[in-house]
Amino acid sequence: MSQKIKVEQIADLTAIDNVVEDTTPELGGDLQSNGNDIVFADNDKATFGSATGGDLQIYHNGSNSYIDDAGTGILYIRSSDVRLGKYTGENMLRGLADGAVTLYYNNNDKLATTSTGVTVTGTLAATAVTGDGSGLTNLPSSGGISNVVEDTTPQLGGDLQSNGNDVVFADNDKAVFGTGNDLEIFHDPSGSGHSYINESNTFGNLIVQANNLTLKRTEGNSENYIVCTANDAVDLYFNGAKKLETTNTGVTVTGTLAATAVTGDGSGLTNLPSGGNADTLDGLDSSQFLRSDTADTKTSGNLSFSDNIKARFGNGADLQIYHDGSDSFIKDGGTGNLHIDATQLNFRNGTQNATYADFTDGGAAQLYHNNAVKFATTATGVTVTGTIAATAVTGDGSGLTNLPAAGISNVVEDTTPQLGGDLQSNGNDIDFADNDKAIFGAGNDLQIYHDGSNSYISDTGTGHLKVTAASLLVQNTSGDNRIFADQAGPVNLYHGTSGSPKLATSATGVTVTGTLAATAVTGDGSGLTGITASGSGSAKAWCQFDGTAATISYGESFNGSGLTDLGEGRYQNNITNSMNTTTYPVIAEAGNELSDYPTQSNDRDHNSLIGSRTSSAQRLYSVDHNTGVQDDCQSMNAVIFGDLA
Amino acid sequence: MQTPEFQGTKLIDRLCWAKENLDGVQTDYRVVYEDSVDECAKILIADPNWMAAALQGGILPPVWVYHELAKDEAQPDFKKHTRGYLLHNTEPVEAMTEEEAIEYLIMKDVPQSVWQTWNEGNKPKMVICTKQQLPETREWRNAWKIKESPNDSNNIHRR
Numbered sequence: 001m002s003q004k005i006k007v008e009q010i011a012d013l014t015a016i017d018n019v020v021e022d023t024t025p026e027l028g029g030d031l032q033s034n035g036n037d038i039v040f041a042d043n044d045k046a047t048f049g050s051a052t053g054g055d056l057q058i059y060h061n062g063s064n065s066y067i068d069d070a071g072t073g074i075l076y077i078r079s080s081d082v083r084l085g086k087y088t089g090e091n092m093l094r095g096l097a098d099g100a101v102t103l104y105y106n107n108n109d110k111l112a113t114t115s116t117g118v119t120v121t122g123t124l125a126a127t128a129v130t131g132d133g134s135g136l137t138n139l140p141s142s143g144g145i146s147n148v149v150e151d152t153t154p155q156l157g158g159d160l161q162s163n164g165n166d167v168v169f170a171d172n173d174k175a176v177f178g179t180g181n182d183l184e185i186f187h188d189p190s191g192s193g194h195s196y197i198n199e200s201n202t203f204g205n206l207i208v209q210a211n212n213l214t215l216k217r218t219e220g221n222s223e224n225y226i227v228c229t230a231n232d233a234v235d236l237y238f239n240g241a242k243k244l245e246t247t248n249t250g251v252t253v254t255g256t257l258a259a260t261a262v263t264g265d266g267s268g269l270t271n272l273p274s275g276g277n278a279d280t281l282d283g284l285d286s287s288q289f290l291r292s293d294t295a296d297t298k299t300s301g302n303l304s305f306s307d308n309i310k311a312r313f314g315n316g317a318d319l320q321i322y323h324d325g326s327d328s329f330i331k332d333g334g335t336g337n338l339h340i341d342a343t344q345l346n347f348r349n350g351t352q353n354a355t356y357a358d359f360t361d362g363g364a365a366q367l368y369h370n371n372a373v374k375f376a377t378t379a380t381g382v383t384v385t386g387t388i389a390a391t392a393v394t395g396d397g398s399g400l401t402n403l404p405a406a407g408i409s410n411v412v413e414d415t416t417p418q419l420g421g422d423l424q425s426n427g428n429d430i431d432f433a434d435n436d437k438a439i440f441g442a443g444n445d446l447q448i449y450h451d452g453s454n455s456y457i458s459d460t461g462t463g464h465l466k467v468t469a470a471s472l473l474v475q476n477t478s479g480d481n482r483i484f485a486d487q488a489g490p491v492n493l494y495h496g497t498s499g500s501p502k503l504a505t506s507a508t509g510v511t512v513t514g515t516l517a518a519t520a521v522t523g524d525g526s527g528l529t530g531i532t533a534s535g536s537g538s539a540k541a542w543c544q545f546d547g548t549a550a551t552i553s554y555g556e557s558f559n560g561s562g563l564t565d566l567g568e569g570r571y572q573n574n575i576t577n578s579m580n581t582t583t584y585p586v587i588a589e590a591g592n593e594l595s596d597y598p599t600q601s602n603d604r605d606h607n608s609l610i611g612s613r614t615s616s617a618q619r620l621y622s623v624d625h626n627t628g629v630q631d632d633c634q635s636m637n638a639v640i641f642g643d644l645a
Numbered sequence: 646m647q648t649p650e651f652q653g654t655k656l657i658d659r660l661c662w663a664k665e666n667l668d669g670v671q672t673d674y675r676v677v678y679e680d681s682v683d684e685c686a687k688i689l690i691a692d693p694n695w696m697a698a699a700l701q702g703g704i705l706p707p708v709w710v711y712h713e714l715a716k717d718e719a720q721p722d723f724k725k726h727t728r729g730y731l732l733h734n735t736e737p738v739e740a741m742t743e744e745e746a747i748e749y750l751i752m753k754d755v756p757q758s759v760w761q762t763w764n765e766g767n768k769p770k771m772v773i774c775t776k777q778q779l780p781e782t783r784e785w786r787n788a789w790k791i792k793e794s795p796n797d798s799n800n801i802h803r804r
Contacts, residue, residue, distance in 0.1 A: 560692035645729030
């Protein structure tokens, strides 16, 4: 209340209501924040020191925040624990009074000052680290080396730069190349001292590659040994003078070419001495060549042809003699004949001890087998020594001599033919004329024949005539079954063209389909079934039951399947083999057991009625004789006649 | 006893063989059904000779044969069966269990309208039970009906 009064009191004065209205505010004492912030808008600064000198300014320019010390002196940030970090708390730099200054990476300290230097956590990557490293500790236990000499197993981690220095190999120290020390370069001072470039790999080549290559005498001397020029000549020198130069057509030799042999036919030789011809070869030893004039006779040495090199004759190479590496050939592929003319011509084996064929002028021509004559021509024909096997021999044989006296021309002539083996029919028949028989058995026991009227299989000998087969079927010529005998089943007899048997044997006897007509049937008939059941005059079903029983059931029955109790005095007999119609006759009788008949009166007796019927059921009714009411009776009987379905 | 191979043997002859060679089998099973709301429950009992043939196998034709004949018989112009050979020539069914035989008998002698929809109404139209579950006397036989809750030990009650 007192302050309000105070405001009203000073309102009459020329004064300001708040600091905003004060464009030249001055603090008369410390400015207490009292739980409030001092909020600087963008680019509004807290300025320390000289207002115009900008010794120290703190501000935010809308994008970044700044602590600017543009004035004189040092910007101190002092504390016993100075930290630079992210606003979320992540450390970037920390300085502890009387302790370490630590630099962080992703809030993990990586470099910290210590009383003796710095500790780097992780790998120190630097373009250079100076100092002699004498104080380094924790080096690998094997110890370092002071120079390459101490390294007995030096390895290059990169290309070795010479940097204006040489790599000096002492005598017999080698520059060795290749996994197998294939190439060595070294100097051996022994003797007069030699330097070597040694390629020891037997499979590879020592290849010296250069666009232009010169082998020459020691430096300072211009004498060349070999000069190789790219896309041009290779020159060989003697005492500094070129003696052999390769060219695009061959070589050029300067001076005399001395060689033990020069191959090629020399057809391209030029500048030969004039007058050179075959005559100039006269006087040479004839074993050194062969020529066609009669003056020369080859007296020594063989004339040899390599494989497939042919001795060819004729302008068209008509006749060729050669060996192809596997076989030898005398080949006449030209016109005309190949004549081999001789008074006695023999073909023999390679070892010359067996004859294949020989031909004699004016005499025989003979063919041999295993050096034995088998075929020889004669003045009258040929003589064959041994058997002639031929698919056909033509001629009428009229001039044949020395044939066996008992020979036959065909089987007909053989009146006592004997088989020396099974007679093969080979697609042919054996035709028996009427009354000619196939006879079997020592006593002519079985005979098969046709007598001109009938055919017979006649067994007149001992034992049975057995016809064995897995199943036997006898048919007429039209293919209709007459008799069929199964392997283990029925034997059937047929009639007419019907495929159904008329008589068939079974496990229990025989089944006759149709009427069995016999003059007599023996046996007592005790096992006969079905004889009266299906006959037209016999009963087809019957039943007898007590209709007064609580649960009625058949007493006697035939052909029944079930009895239906329809109610008092009403019953239904169901049969198994249905009747053919629904109008078949039924005879029924209903009544009570009359133990004192005939003295008992009739007032308790019953009448029977036949109700509706189907082919498989009949309804039977029992009616009290006196009242006419349906009433259960003690004995219900029914017999059914008619045709079965 | 092994059933002979009745190849081509008529059904009636097969039944003769069964009657003469097999002992009848009295089953305790009874089939109770209702095919009309105005009539009392009907009770089907298997013929002992038939049951013996069913258990023996190789005698009875497949039950579908009877259905085929019933179709023929349902034709308005039916006079006599022309496909009776189905009974004789169709390969007989193999041996059945007693329960399978009762199922066969139901499909043969119970109206199809009953056994095809026996459990689709307000109460079952058909019950398979034993004779001990039937009333001990035939008193009020014309009023017997299948209970609406046939799970009771006694499936039949007198109305």
